[in-house]
Amino acid sequence: MHDEPRTDAERRALAAFTAAEPPADFADRVLAADLAERRGTESRAPFGRLLGLGAPRLAGLAVAAVAVAVATAAAAGWMPEWTGLSRHAPKIIPAEPPRDAAPVAAALPEGPPVPELALPADLEARVDAYIGAFGRNYGDAFKFHGVVGVVKDGELVLTRGYGRADLRRDGPNTATTRFKIGSLTQTFTAAAILQLRDRGLVDLDAPVRKxxxxxxxxxxxxxxxxxxxxxSGIPSYTDAAVFLVGHTRPVTTADVRAIFQDLPLEFAPGTDFDLSNSGYFLLGQVVENVARQPFADYLTHNVLAPAGMKDSGIGLTPGALGHEFDEDEVLVPAAQRHFSAYGSAAGMVSTAADLARWDRALRTPGLVLSQKSLDEMTTVARGEYGIGWFVRKDGGDTIAWHPGGVEGYNATIARFLGDGVTVFVLANTEAVDTRAVAYDLAQIAHGAEVQPPQEHTEVRLSVAELARYSGNYVLTETTQQAMKGLIEADELGALQQVRVLRIDDRLFMRVPEHGDKWMHYMGDDRFFFKDPSATLAEFGPPGAPVAHLTLQQGELRFILKRERDG
Structure with a gap:
């Protein structure tokens, strides 16, 4: 946990210990002191609520609540201010030409001036070196399988496929391999509604019942x-327990609506922000009722076709098979839900080449949307969200970005509206979080030096040493109070009580309803998990019987007290 020096609060609390049994309220006092010190010396980083379907599922994570919450928090601080931009002329890497007859010039929205950007001459080599570092310590299950791409001024200048589309076969991932893109679908659904508004067929400020x-x-x-x-305040149906079971066969709109439409609103409409796949599912029905055709058909003919996206749509068969890693950290095919259960909220498949065309279409007024609608999509409405896009101001530029993920897949796109750069990442595993990859890829494209992903080195422990950590651990009251408002109550509840257990020569952390997660020893009572959460676990106090377990990820810290045996 302590890659950085301990805080004064931690040192003072730890110094109070001897090898005797620690006081029962030790963990609470550590966290309370640390929180008091933090509040007195620094402002706390904002943490968004969980992305739900908008985030990769990261299935099988025992600390799913920690993983997704912190990934959301990291995304909320999306891009750093760029420094050290390359002065080299860009190296244009041949790519599949656009399917339409001639390229369409990018028409960039007006905004603050930004410096002329030249992509690094060695962009391809930098990207290969970065992607190739995944799995170097953690093994084959944590290598990157997918496609990355860089677009400049509406043209695809780099696309690279890595790994296999199906781990049971030898077919590679390429620019034309179809991936499920999860809630990246919502950027297209929003465009369909705005297009109907451009045509005078809907009023954005009219009630849903119209x-x-x-x-x-x-x-x-x-x-x-x-x-x-x-x-809207409508609860997201993909968070409902009933949604977590089944749906391998086609479902109707009524079936999905029945999950959420009679639930109480989470807040009065317009007074707060919370990602809701229910809302975007309803928008698909709006399109169907207004256009008098299935949403998938309207999308294909009115949004995708003008953009030249012939390999994208709802209901198409993906070419890449989605994978998740099991409790033995081996990639296995992920169980798939029927696309009709996601619809206009998260039901699309697309390709790297088509996402480059989508970026170009969104930089070309009149091709799919009017300039007014293009501007409105990337104008913040509340928090850091516009219409169909998260929006972030950075260094005089505006970044529109969106993640997406469903079973076995995750994807991210980030569009720099001022300098014409767009990066996207499509993956057919859950072992690598594409948000982190897109973040680093954007830095590489802007000339920054990027460190390879951190992968800790495991240290072997004897069975007797592992047994020292086994036991039941309960979340401290101080942690519960500190995390209110940062973590959803049901997700925090999953960590109320966990069990650490030894199975043969391995140590696992078991969270109710989340399964077992392999804990890898790294020295000094610390363990790491190999999943994208990057969570560290530390037992303490040092040199005394184990009394507490701390789970640390980024700025989030969860302290659990060990229950007495018997």
Whole structure:
């Protein structure tokens, strides 16, 4: 846990210990002192709520609540201010030409001036070196399988495929391999609604029931704009327990609506922000009712076709098979849910080449959307969200970005609206988080030096030494209070009590309803997990019987007290 020096609060608390049994409230006092010190010396970094379907599922993580929450937090501070931009002329790497007859010039939205950007001449080598570092210590399951791409001024200048589309076969991932893209679908759904608005067929400030007459009475208080900006207050149906089971066969719109439409709103429409896949699922029904055709058909003919995206859509078969890693840290095919369960919220497949075309279309007023609608998509409505895109201001530029993930897949796209650079990452495993890859890829494209992903070295322990850590651990009251408002109650509840157990010569952490997660020893009572959460676990106090377990990820710290045996 202590890659950085311990805080004064930690040192003072630890200094109070002897080898005797520690006081029962030790963990609470450590966290309380640390929180008090932090609040007195620094402002706390903002943490967004969980992305739900908008984040990669990262299935099988025992500390899923920690993993997704911190990934969300990291994403909220998306891009650093760029320094040391390369002065080299860009090396244009041949790529598949656009499917339309001639390239379309990028029409960039107006914004603050940004410096002329030249991509690094060795961009391909830098990207290869970075991607090739995945799995060097953690093994084959943690190598990158997918495609990355860099777009400059609407043209694809680099696309690289890595790993295999199906680990059971030898087919490679390429620029035309189809991947499921999860809630990246919402950028397209938002475009379909804005296109209907451009054509005078919908009013964004009209209530939902104007376009879906059979929606419950709450639809009179919720507008299309609320749905588009995730300010409706409708609970996200993909978080519901009933959604977590089944759906391998086609489901109807009524089936999905039944999960959420009669639930109480989380807040009054327009007063708060919370990502809701329910809202974007409803937007697909709005399109169907207004255009009088299936959403998939409208999307294909009115959004994807003008953009030249012939390998994308809802209901298409992906070419890459989604994989997750099991409790033995081996990649296995992920169980797949039928696309109809996701629809306009997360049901699309796409390719690297097509996402480059999508970026170009969004830089070309009149091709799919008017300039007014293009600007509105990337204008913050609440928090750091516009319409269909997260929006971040950085160093005089505006970054529009979005993650997505469903079973066995995750994807991220980040568009720099000022300097014309776009990066995207598609993966057919859950072992590598594409948000982190896109973040680093963007830095590489802007000439910055990027360190390879950190992969700790494991140290072997004897069975007797592992047994020292076994036991039941409960979340401290101080931790629970500190995390209120940062972590959803049900997700925090998953960590209320965990069990650390030895199975043969391995140590596992078991979280109720999340399975067992292999803990790898790294020395000094510290363990690491190999999943994208980058969570570290530390037992303490040093030199005394184990009394507590600390789970640390980024700025989030969860302290659990060990229950007395018997």
């Amino acid at each position: 376009y879906i007459p059979d929606y419950p009475a709450t639809g009179n208080r919720i507008t299309l704009r609320h749905l588009l900006t995730h300010t």
